[in-house]
Amino acid sequence: MPNSFANLSQLTQAGPVRVLLVNAGEAEALSWSALVQPLRLAQRLLPDGLQLDVCSLAEAAQPLPEQHPGWQLALLVGEEGARDPDPELCRAAIERCRQAAYWGAVGAGVLWLAEAGVVGGVRIALPWSLYADTEDVPSRAVLIPQLYVIDGRHLSCCGGAASLDFSLTLIEALFGAALQAEIKEALCVERVRGPEERQRVALQARFGALQPKLSEAVTLMETNIEEPLSTDDVANLVGLSRRQLERLFKQYLGSLPSRYYLELRLRRARQLLRETNHSIVQVGLMCGFSSGSHFSTAFGALFGNTPREERQRKLAAS
16 A cells, blocks of 8 residues: 555544545435445444544534534545535535545545645546546646545545545555455455556546647557656657657646656556566566566555565455
8 A cells, every 4th residue: 555545544543533524415426325335334343443424515514513523534525417516515615624634525526626726736536527627727736547546635536436446445544454355345345446546538538639649658658568668769759859748747747757657667567466476576577677676666665565565465365
């Protein structure tokens, strides 16, 4: 698990973890039900470790009693395609969530945070179908194509089925892999998609005809994992100068091409370590690392553990 999510475990040191979920949509909406059901199971299995409070948008806007302890983690949840919430209620609910140690949103709620100007400069996992709605957002967040992300105190998830992966990742981060495994079994979940995995059509939906060169460059990287191209090679193949390519990556992905490419290869390596029986050396070579020490160092810098530790976790869970 990335260090950023692992840091959530510190919330368990002061007694039960208090979590607030604000539902701005329907109870049967996928983003909501996939998020809340694993957490309800966790509360049932660990009643002294988790206090889960759920409320509507209107209820979240009500004042709290003076002695209320507040929450350590709070999320605003909205469904794509749902009617826009009342602006005043939404602002009040956002302010309620912001009082928590870790806070954020799921689904359309991520867009509402951006529109409120409270995630400027923060990496957010906005649903790809809502990218077009960010053109007039005053405080620019860094849109990333992943399923979910934690950036400092900020949590975001693109919603839909990814809410289940997000919820189970939160449970593992807070209470450990054993509780997550028990809940996975109860829900018949075979695999939890990690925060490094992408919304499948996010780049195409986000850039499409607007930034075809950027989309083409990323596709080149994704199809040349085992024998990585140089930044100059990628730039030449898409018909840009190196400087132009770096400017595009910095503006739209918040990263240099070389860094983005390295993380892409490392995420692929992590997936192979989790899902295949290839040796660690083989995985490194398959992802473009001719040096085992370079592979291990780069992997540890991104994920906080070594390839060997990642493989041991896979074996322990099987």
